[in-house]
Amino acid sequence: MNGEFIPAERGVISVRSHGFSYGTGCFEGIRGYWNEQEQQVYLFRLREHYERLLRSCKILRIELPYSVEDLIEISLELVRRNEQKGDVYLRPVAYKGDEVIGVRLNNLTDHFILTSEPMGNYVDLGGMRCGVSSWRRIDDNAIPARAKITGSYVNAAFAKTEALQNGFDEAIMLTHDGHVSEGSAENIFLIINGELVTPSPSENILLGITRDTVIQLAERELGIKTRERSIDRTELYIADEIFLCGTGAQIAPVVSVDHNPVGKGETGPISKQLQDLYFDVVRGKHDFYRDQWCAAAYS
């Protein structure tokens, strides 16, 4: 926290913090996977997460005294100091820490917190039942969706709560002009005629690191191309397969949308292949990707 390693119970912030009152912060969710055979924790795509954090900071006018390299080192050190030997979830937060009343982004002090905790699955990976949300995805000109801003998650919370109360597992949000955007905390992929289709970056999505991982793995390992384009709502009802993906959700197949079965109403073959591949890659079981994407916590 702000340059010091401290016990979690001392990691308290003021009730008057700007970030608490106004949501003026940004964050990341990063997973680390335990590799039993190697007795190692691999933090997945740390560099890309911290590059995105610094882009979110730039949008929020937050200046951290750390480079991407510093943040990578701090993360590995935190896992070691916690002596974590299992799957972990890291949560860096950069926020406006001043105890002032007054809504703005300039002339404020930037604070930084990083926590690491044990974490299992965030959603059910056996097949999600989704509903299209009546809540629209925040627009780039309202709260930029490309930045992972704490306050934006009120939008996600509205959508997720509505979905759960309607008996679904997850929401799929549309943009203001009615195109498919993303889940409450996941990007979305459709499989149509053997190709992956996913909303383009200008559909108010968070440019997910799992999304990028899927695009690369599909192309390189399965020879499947991805089209990034606008997606109509009704394409959700006729796609051959659909899955959600994110650091938390990992690869989560969708078996129905608005009670319409996706394909045969079960996990599709391409989704399954990608899910299996993803779990091998994140756990550091694939040499090529381990070297590129997995940072070892223990020497």
Ligand code: PMP
């Ligand atoms: N969209 C939103 C709104 C999210 O919160 C997340 C989770 N960070 C994602 C997409 C997926 O992003 P990533 O794969 O980088 O975790």
